[in-house]
Amino acid sequence: MTKRPGEQYRIDPHPREKRWISRKLESHAINRRDDDDLETIYFVRYATRRLVRLLLRNNVPAHEGNTWTSFEDISESDFTDDETPNWKNVLRRFTVNAKYDANRTHYQNGSIGFRFVGEFCRFCEAHDIDIIKLKAEDIDLVRERVEECLYDWPNNFHRDQLTANFEFKLAQSCEDRRSLDKTALATTIDPLHVPIKGLNPNYTAWSVVEDVSVNGNGMVPGRYLIPTFNQSKRPMRDYHWFGAEVISPPMSLHDKEAFEAIRKACTAIRGSLRCHKPMESSTGLHVHLGHKHGWNLLQIKRFVTLWALAEPILIHLHRKDRGSARMAKWCGKISEGTCLGQALSHRDPNIRYRQSGCLPRSTPAERDRSKASMAEHFDISTVEKSIREFISNVWHYTSISDLTDALAGGEDDENDYIRPAIRIRIRGDKKSDEPNENNPATIEVRTMHGTLDADHILQWVIVLEKLLALSRNAPNALINGTVKLMMGALNRTNDKVHQLLLGLQLPPRTVHYFMSEVNRTGNAALGEDWWVYPDRDVVDWLDPFMAPGHKSTHGQKYDIV
Incomplete structure (x- = not known):
């Protein structure tokens, strides 16, 4: 959404609409007239990745191009089901157990710590939580939870051996998960695509790019039906609209699965996003x-x-x-x-x-x-x-x-x-x-x-x-x-x-x-x-989305x- 001058918090123009809207971006000073502006680059990068992830989660093979500037927090999003979990509440349901043995070596205690990482990953999977969302401070919380579960170990030194290895292995697992995610975003291949000699690798799966020509410049107030109690003067300026070009891979005209893939992509985007x-x-x-x-x-x-x-x-x-x-x-x-x-x-x-x-x-x-x-x-x-x-x-x-x-x-x-x-x-x-x-x-x-x-x-x-x-x-x-x-x-x-x-x-x-x-x-x-x-080409501003x-x-x- 676009935050107006003097506003501390932008009121949602369509509060009854349950589909996603980004709160993260409203604080960014996005200058859509300057393609080199970092805030604008961030906006485009963020929106593009969000669309690619959306297609992927709906089983539409999609990937990103490889020409983007990197941003530290671009992998974070504010989709409801992508918000960072409240790890303190989540960890109350997680428990591990290992009997204390004073004769165990450092290696053996470390192996138990590694095993606990596997148990934690399975716990997260069972609760639909992706460990990619774990930050460094969250890993500290998980380690503290493991220490709590080993409260009956009389030797702190042995407990530290286990938890130090647990923390190391969990951090490594999170990093591996991020690497896999990054690789998937860049290298996904749609099995329905027709392999063509000389095909640009960007077109081996669905992809998303910004289309600057989709700017809504012709959508003046006269093109909307605006009720008197909703005093939007320029509807196109109430949001930071992203003009997306969604590109399918080359597919066969005679493949029924290809037709179904187009239906699936349209359903995914329209079902989750506010599409004008x-x-x-x-x-x-x-x-x-x-x-x-x-x-x-x-x-x-x-x-x-x-x-x-x-x-x-x-x-x-x-x-x-x-x-x-x-x-x-x-x-x-x-x-x-x-x-x-x-x-x-x-x-x-x-x-x-x-x-x-x-x-x-x-x-x-x-x-x-x-x-x-x-x-x-x-x-x-x-x-x-x-x-x-x-x-x-x-x-x-x-x-x-x-x-x-x-x-x-x-x-x-x-x-x-x-x-x-x-x-x-x-x-x-x-x-x-x-x-x-x-x-x-x-x-x-x-x-x-x-x-x-x-x-x-x-x-x-x-x-x-x-x-x-x-x-x-x-x-x-x-x-x-x-x-x-x-x-x-x-x-x-x-x-x-x-x-x-x-x-x-x-x-x-x-x-x-x-x-x-x-x-x-x-x-x-x-x-x-x-x-x-x-x-008849006059959009009702109370219901402007597909x-x-x-x-x-x-x-x-x-x-x-």
Whole structure:
């Protein structure tokens, strides 16, 4: 929470909310505008580790990156069940026993002390207490408790032999436990991850990083319903919000356990943390599509063509802001926001000239072959001229690398880099090169808004899986027939979204999910319908957090069945 000037103790803005809120951080002078500020670094480090631990405790294999600055007390947290136990009360229930024998050697007494450490560790485990929470002064208390249990030993020297070895061994065990914990945070591997050559080690398990673009800047007071008795002037400033990017490892589209892992991760985060309901401002979900056998140039051309044709309608599966001018920088249309798109049709002739270097440089014979190849797969004669010209040029490229460069982000009005809705991260000639950290041989889809609704995420993945299957495996006749059905939707004046989903021959459940009246708004007859949340993008400040679970973020009554 954010402590206001003059406040000694910050009152919880939502006292009835039982999910976690950090009291440790409220005293920190966090300057979110200064990324080099130590308090800010501590805040980011603390929040990131908290999320990783949360995933781990819910059996979601997660680990941290290895680029963090170390803080002495970062392993401490103020989750209720992670608070340091009251060791004086705990130790009243712990007892050990050993008969006194004056003939024992120092080694034998020390061995008994070591055995007592094992008994203490088992005692802690039975009471759900982790010895990682033991500090030096706590170890002294445990030693004193052992001394109390040996009150009937007449020789203090022998008792000291035992307790000194007990203290040494317990301190060593605690340190070993911390080392194991630190190793686990850095080296956990998710058995569901797909082992890919060149995969960044950070992506072998779930991970969490800060996303500075998730800042809530667009969430002004007018975006909230604030009751008169709760005089919050800027809700986004009542807390130190942490904009997190939760990253899954690469998983198989055909693995049911992978789908369940996404549900489990969403449930873990929403069930324990105060997650702001989906914001219309600046949050996005990115899906990376790849294959263990890599890509060839034809497959990429097919995918890009399908996307260019369907994108004007596909974006309506998501929130209205994803198609706004403001979001063009973050998920721009590939026919407009890429270097190729700008070279062909940007309104500014200077930008068209600057981007013209990316245009395909194929010979007349190569162009004839590419036209014939495209005609075997797609009939785009009825497509809007600008889209038709864009797709035709896509098919003229003779190498993957040249096509990838042409589909990189162009420049916006402020000469800043645009992130297209799909980002081709593949290099090669006719066949993709081996993946590496910079070019993982994937197509990144950035269209969907951010959410922790696992059902919504997985239904979107099903749509992308269909496009992927058509691009990679479909015979020419099938892809041509599918495109004709899609074109029927594109050429309609109403009900475009529904018809496109039917044209893609998606499962009925997926069609029903996206077309449910619960989450659609706007005039479908005019092609102006979008995904919308039940609050219609005005968040009730009395209930601003996502509901627990993995389904609808606004509660069970809005689940789509």
